[in-house]
Amino acid sequence: MNAFLLSRRQLLLSGGAFALSTVAPRLSRAAPHSILRAAPHTSQILPSDWPATPTWAYSAQNPGPVLRIKQGERLRVLLQNDLDQPTTVHWHGLRLPHAMDGVPDVTQAPVQPGETFLYDFIAPDAGTYWYHPHVNSSEQVGRGLHGALIVEEPNPPEVDRDEVWVLDDWRLDRDGAIRNDFQRAMDISHGGRSGNVVTVNGRIPEPLQVRKNERIRLRLINVANARIFGLNFENHDVHVIAIDGQPVTPHTPQYDMVLLAPGQRADVILDCTGEAGSSHRIIDAAYQDDASLLQNIVYDPGAPVRENAPGAVPTLAPNPLAEPDLNNAEHHDITISGGAMGAMQGAIYKGKYLPIDELVQDMRIWALNGVAAHTTAMPPMLNFTLGKSHIITVKNDTVFPHPMHLHGHAFRILSQDGAPVPHTPWADTVLLNGRGTAEIALVADNPGDWLFHCHVLAHVQGGMTSIIRVA
Template identity: 30%
Template sequence: MKLSWKLKSIIAVGALSVVLAGCSGSMSGMDHSKMNMEGTKETAKTTNTQTEKSVVLTGKEFNLTASQSNQEIAPGKTLPVWTFNNSVPGPQIRVKQGDTIKVNLKNQLPEPVTIHWHGVPVPNAMDGIPGVTQNAVQPGQSFTYEFKADVPGTYWYHSHQDSVNQLDRGLYGAFIVEPKEGTDVDRDYTLVLDEWMSSGEMSGMNMSGGNMSEMDHSKMNMGSSDGKDNKSSMNMSGNLSGMDHSTMNMGNENKASTNTDNSSMNMGHDMSMYDLYTINGKSGSLVDQLPVKEGDKVRIRLINAGFLSHQIHLHGHEFKVIATDGQPINNPGILNDNVVSIAPGERYDIEFVASNPGQWLIEDHGDKAAVKGMKATIAYEGAPAGSDKANEAEKLTAVDMSRYGQVGKANFKLDQKYNLEYTMNLNTEMKNGEMVYTINRKTFPETEPINVKKGDTVKVRLVNNSKTDDHPMHLHGHFFQVLSKNGKPLEGSPIIKDTLNLKPGEEYVVAFEANNEGNWMFHCHDLHHASAGMVTELKYTDYKTNFVADPNAGNKPE
C-alpha cells in the first residue's frame, strides 16, 4: 500500500500554488446574469461573500494549477485537499457557445494528473484519459487542452487519473457553456455537491480493492483499434484494454469496517464514513447564501461531483427542471414539494421565480446526519434571518424524468432499425473471494467493447442486476437519448443525457449516433465501482490515433 494521500498532503503542505485570486472554494452567492462573456483573455470575476471569495473565470483561455492545500470544509474542520487554483471546487469556467477555448493545466502535485471534461463532446485527444488519449501530466509539467464549446449546458471538469482518489481529494470544478443568445435569467447559481470524511482520509487510499493505483499498468495494451485482439504489451493506439487486474486486492484493510450502507458492499470502503456533505466545498453554516430579489427568475445548476446520490428539495417555491446533463427539457411542468434525485456525475438545472419573500432553504433529504450540512439559503434582500426551517428528514417523491415534460421532436425511436444493439448487464459479484463490479459477468479489461463505425446508430440496453448498488453509467464523448424505463417507453420530453443512474432492478434502453470518432470510456461513475471493474469501451474500429502511451508515465485511467 502506498503512502496515504493525507500524509503526503501534510508533508507537502507548503507547496501551495495560486495562479489567480486565491479562493477557498465556494461558487455560490454570485449573480452571473450581467457577466461580460466577450473577453478574449482569462478574466477572474471575484465576489466577496459572507465567508470568502468566489472565482468565476470567463473568456477563451484559462490557467489551472493543480496543487495541495488545506480548506475549511465544515466549521472548525480543516482538511488537506488537492485543488485547482487553490480551491475546492476549482474555479467555475464559463464560456460562450461556439468559442474555441484553451485550458493550460500545470501540475504542482506530487502525482500525475489530467482533466476530463465531463459531458462535453470534445475531440478524443482532449478527453483527458491517461494512457488512452494522453499521458498523465507529470509533477512540474503542463498540458494544454483545446476544443470548441459547441453544445451549451451545465458540465464539469475533473481529474481522470486515479480518479476514485483524486476526485475525493477535490480535483474538480464546474464548466458552463452559455448559449449564443444568452440566458433569460436574473440569477444563475451553480451548486457542486460532494461528500467528505471528517477523518481526512479519502476513498481508495483505505480501499485496496477499489484502488486502481495499485494496478499493474505495465502490460497495458494500447493496441489496434480495429477490434482485433493484440497481445503485445504496449502497442500504441489508445485502447484501454490489456490492463493487469490479476493482483487487485479487494480485501478490507480496516477490519473494523462492517457497514454496507449506500451499497458499498464493504469492499474495503465504508460509504457511511462520508460524514460531511458539502455544497461548493463547504458544509453547514459555511455554505454561502444565494441572494435574490422579488421577481427574479433564478436558475440553479446542480452538479454531483461525489459518489452518493442526493435528494435536493427547494423550499417555498414552485420550480421546473429545465435541463438534465445540460440538455433542455421540452416544456417542463411546474413542480412543488418534489425532490430532484441527482446521482454521481449527473447535472440538473432547476428554475423558479422569486415570488415568496423570506429566507428559504435548498437542501438534501435523507436519514443520514450528514445531510444536515448540505443546504444553502435563498435569501431575499431585506428578509429576516432564519425564517425557514430545515426539514431534511421529510420523505418526498422524486421527479420521475421518464414522465416529465411534453413529447417533442426526438432523434430516435424505440422500434426503429439500428446498426448495432448491445446489452450491458451490470452486477455486483464475488470472484475469487473478492467483490467486483461486472458488465456481462466480466471486469475491465475483459469486458466486451462496443465496436462501431462513424455514422452508426446504436441501441444499448442497460440492466442493473445488483441487489443493493446503484450504477450511474457515464458515456464519454457522446450524448444518448433515453428511450424506455423498465420496458415502458418514455411518456414525456425526450431525455438526452451522458450519465444515467440505474437503481437495483432497473432497466433502461438508450440510443445514440456514433458521431465523435475515438476510443471512449463507458463506465459507472461511482468510481469505486469503475475501479473495481465496471468499465467498458466504445471503440471506433476505423479510428486511428497518433497518441503514443509512455509506459513510464504512471497512467491510471480510473
C-alpha cells in the first residue's frame, strides 16, 4: 500500500458527489423543526486531563446537532446568530431552492448579530449532507460551526448500526485554544489551513467497539478546512455505497482507501468479520509524510451478533436526478490558476486587471478563468441554459489539489486526468490533483446564481470562488 500513499502535492484520483432541489416550499408561520443558535462555546476536544477549547458552536454542540429527516420531507430550521459577526447556513450538497442556499449577498442578506433567519425547504434526495456558514467560512467553520444533515431513505438498508463520523482537524495551541491565524499568508497561498489535532465527532477518537459479524453503515463527512483524509480499514473490506449523498454501485475503494477531500462525504458498509477479541487499525494514510492511526476497531470477546457473516452489500435506490445528454450538451472550460509556485502573472480583480504583485497585497492569489474574487456577488463566470445538459472541463493549472464544489446541482464525474472514472458517480465536489483535469456533466435544472469554488477554505479567502448562472 505504500506505493499509493500521497504526498501533500501528489494526490490520488478522487471523485465526489453533488446535489439539487427545484421546488420552492411555501413559507408559513408554523414553528421551525429546529433552532440552530450560532454562539461561542467551550468544547472538550482534547482528553479530559487537557484544557477545554473555546470554540464556536451550533446549539452548544461540537459538531452541531445531527438533523435527520425523511426523503421528501420539509425541513424548517431557524438560525439564531449570537456571534459578533454576520453568518449564514449553507446546506452543503442539497438540491434546494436558490433562496435557501445560504450564500451571502447572492441568495440572502448575511444574518447580522442578534438576528434570525428561517430556512425552509423540501429535501428531495436521500443521503449524507452537512451544514456550515458561508460567511468568513475559513474562520467560522474552523472554529467549529458545522453539523451533519441526514436525509433517510424511505426503505433504508438493514444494518446493525447507522453511525455518523464528522472528520475534522483543529490547529490548537498548547493551552488547547484555537490558533487565531486564519489570515496566514502561507495557508492561503499554499495547501490551506491544516490542523495538528484530528477528531471524529469533535473529540479525539476512541476505539470503535464492535461484535463479530456486525454490519455498520458509516456516514463519513470531511468538514476540515484543508485536510484530505484517506482511511484504510486494516483487514476489513469496506464497500462504498454512496458518494456525497448520492448512491453509487457498491464497490471497494481504490487502493483500499476511502479518500475524502474537504466537503466530500462517503457512506460505507463495514462488515465486522474479524475474530472475537481482536483489534485492527483504521489508518489515515492520505499523506505519505503524515500517515497516522485514526483509531482502532476492537472486537468484543463474546458471542457474534449472528452466526454467519452478513450477506450481499445493499444497493441504495437512486435519487431523482436528471441524466445529462452527453451527445447534445453545451461545453464549457474552467481553469484554476495562481498559488505559490504558480505561473499566474495577474488576474481581474474588482473589475480590472492587476499584476500578481498587487494582487498579493490583498491576499488574492487564486483565480478561476482569470478572475480573483473579492465578493460572492459577482458577474457570472459561466452562463448555463436552463434545462440543457452541460459538460465542464476543469483544468488545475496549479501544483496544489483543489476539491471543487458546485452549489445547486448534481453532476456526474466523467473523467479525471484523461481517464474514465469508475461508476461515473454523481457528485457535488470533485478533487483535482495538482496539474490535473476533470470532466463533469450535469443538467442545469435549478435556476439562479450558484457558487462554484474550492472547498479548501483558505483558497476561497484567496479568490477561488465564482458564479455559474442558470437561466
